[in-house]
Amino acid sequence: MRLDQSLVLGLLATTGLALPSRRDNGVAPKQLQVRSSKYAVKQPPLTTEWTGKVGTHPWPDYPRPQLQRSQWQNLNGVWQYQNASSVDAVKSPPFGKDLGREVLVPSCLESGLSGIQEQNSLYSWFATSFKVPSSWKDEHVLLHFGAVDYEATVFVNGKQAGFHRGGYFRFSVDVTEFAKFGEENELLVFVHDPTDGGDHVIPIGKQTLNPNHIFYTPCSGIWQTVWVETAPSDYITSLDITADMHGEVNATVHSSDTSKSSDVEVTVQDNGKEVATHKSSSNKPFQFKVHSPKLWTPESPKLYNVTVKMGDDKVTSYTGFRTISKDKVDGVVRPLLNGKFIFMFGTLDQGYWPDGLYTAPTREAMVYDLEVLKKLGFNMVRKHIKVEPELFYRACDELGLLVIQDMPSLRPLQTKTLDNGTQVDVMPNPKQQVEFGRQLELLVNQLKSFPSIAIWVVYNEGWGQLTNTYPEFGLTERVKQLDPTRLVDSTSGWHDHGAGDFSNNHHYANAQCGTPWYSTDSSPYDDSRIGFQGEFGGVGHNVSIEHLWNDQAAINSINETYEMDASIDVWNYRSHFLLNELEDQVHKYACSGGVWTQTTDVEGELNGLMTYDRRVKRVDEKQWKDDIQALYSAAAARSNGS
Structure with a gap:
């Protein structure tokens, strides 16, 4: 009841x-x-x-x-x-x-x-x-x-x-x-x-x-x-730690007293058993080795506990051993996890809640969304122009969900009228652009130690992106300097001038993933980078009022959803059709991953796997599991030369 x-x-x-x-x-x-x-x-x-x-x-x-x-x-x-x-x-x-x-x-x-x-x-x-x-x-x-x-x-x-x-x-x-x-x-x-x-x-x-x-x-x-x-008076302010597929741990222990280096000791444990201890100094990078580590993957998200001591300060942490990279596989540039092509498939995850908006009501509720995705077979989630509490990323680390982490967009798609009556796009001035870059650095520095994060996104669909000076090149270089262990998607969807690791297409409802065709609101596939479907799907289905955001303006906008389907059965049929199209593009062309829109409905946008209140799942679970597995199988066949 x-x-x-x-x-x-x-x-x-x-x-x-x-x-x-x-x-x-x-x-x-x-x-x-x-x-x-x-x-x-x-x-x-x-x-x-x-x-x-x-x-x-x-x-x-x-x-x-x-x-x-x-x-x-x-x-x-x-x-x-x-x-x-x-x-x-x-x-x-x-x-x-x-x-x-x-x-x-x-x-x-x-x-x-x-x-x-x-x-x-x-x-x-x-x-x-x-x-x-x-x-x-x-x-x-x-x-x-x-x-x-x-x-x-x-x-x-x-x-x-x-x-x-x-x-x-x-x-x-x-x-x-x-x-x-x-x-x-x-x-x-x-x-x-x-x-x-x-x-x-x-x-x-x-x-x-x-x-x-x-x-x-x-x-x-x-x-x-x-x-x-x-x-204590000299305390650990932050801990940067990454660990790769070869067992090398890279760490920096930042201290409150930056004028000196203090002795630090880092211990790595596996199920309570010490597997490595290393002594070094604070405020500078250092490396050490863990022999034959069990690797972190979506199928086996193995994590190791870490203890750090510096003088009288002691903190606990964790890490996972994995390597994110890119390379050509059978002539196509691919994303690699631990040296192997991984087809990343997940949802656009906006992290909105009808009772709490940006704040999920409970940790249990927040993790529930991720568990639904994992159960269906998704191996990735795109955290869409929002940053979650750090317990969200801990959950992704534990569940085995790769994360594409967007930088929250600057003020998007708005115009203003000048004194002479001319309408112009609202874009950042030089000072605001500098502030955007500063906050992008905060994003990377605060989250770069979570093993699940695989890709940083700088701009989404041109929102707040200056198109005459191409700032994405400088910002991409800055991100890669701060975090050389991950890939960077400089421009997800629009205004792609060649920066970053991805040739990323957005198109509703059908995919155009690494294909020789594209729509004019996106960009043609660039075979020097990874072909990726940054957004597609978006098929909608209306529900009864008890599952709707009961706001008249939102209700009035429901039919602006990219496509509306008459019933849940039709919604599942259309989803199956679109996923099959994507699978075909994986077989024939250069598609290396995709992002389905979206995890849940949000206010007047009704195209989620679940309704906004999470009480109704639209998905035919067997169908979705089979279709998602078919994508992975198609990608595996391509990487085997089939």
Whole structure:
């Protein structure tokens, strides 16, 4: 039996259902004693099976799986919230004041789960308090944010402690000098999120202040986990680690004191058994060998635990041994995994949720999507112009799903009218272009140690891509310098000038993958690079109102979906037809992989393997498994010279 949405929300409001939370010493940090209006889930246009499982202590797990410490506190939960009138509000912080409303952190302010669910949340205040244990008094206190969209100014105990720009990236603030040990500490965060308002051209992916068809409701505020932890005076700030098919481990241990090199020790374990230990120094790359490692593949996603010690600091991490490369196989340039051609096939995965928007309701819900894909036989997922919490990539590492990771697009497909009445495309100015490059570096540096990531995408369909200066060449070179272990798809779909490793075609509904024909909105196949179908499919099917994003503007745009099919049977038939066409192109031409649109419906776009609420699967599972396996078999036959 399924509870209806109104009953689920009623239970939430009256009981405050909560998941158990893993906290320092098992005790949740004390929240501000407030008189604000009490938190309750707002009625979203659509719920999921997980809406009623979120509670008031969401996302309790340690959020940074590749650099974990033992002493930490999760600060997620019910915070105070107050809308602000302008960017100047940051000059007058409301220290010690009741902000008037309660909000769930992490969440998007525009979502039902936030308890706010309001649009145009351009300027916002968030407040909570946390206790720093007296036992931490000789240590450094590090405050971490998984992601805040878009600019965050952080105050601790009445002092500005930090600032960060970029809505998709983790950042940390050393708050030791502001902290009161053994006492409550006031945390205040001012957030400015312009999305696509005014003249702002920033990385926003598919967010827009005016949702329409393939552009969706924005996400403002603190939308990933907040936590605090303790570390010694010279501590590990980040860990870069990759391991290849030959057993060579490349690592850099970055420390807070960059003026010196400290002794570090790295230990690699397999099921608790030590397989390698190496000693070196911080802040410089080093290499060592693990003999005869078991390799990471989608079929056998083997991972090794890693422990790193530097002075009094100790962190745990993990890695997988695999090599991503490209080379000619029987005269065709192919992507290789561990030296062998791998046909990458996955879905366009946008990571949107009707109850949480950018923030999945629970970790279980987020992983559910990936498990559905894996069960059907997909070996890859394209994370489409969004960056997920790092636990998403951990799940891909564990499940054996390769990841094509997009850089979130700059403001896409919009025009503005000049004073003389001329309409021009909204494109980045030089300063905004430099900022895009800076955030691209953040993307690569923060995620490059996850074994599952195989490809970086710089631009999607020309969105925010300057076409007169060809910036993709310089950006591609920068990505390859930061991470020489992966392939780069410089321009997925449009405006391909020859940069990067892929000749990538987008076409709906039929594929044009490495073929001698192409549509004028994409590019001809370039046989010096990998032939790839970056997007295709997109066939749609309407559903009853209980599975739709119940917003009239979205409902009105349903027929803008690339193709609409009359029934689920017809939808599966059309999917089978299109997958067979792709298989034929694998046999005859130079197709090396493809991305099917898409994992789920999103708002008014109804072309998912599942509905937006994840309650209806459209797929005929046997048919899809057979068709996907046929693609792999066709690719294997080509690589064997057949």
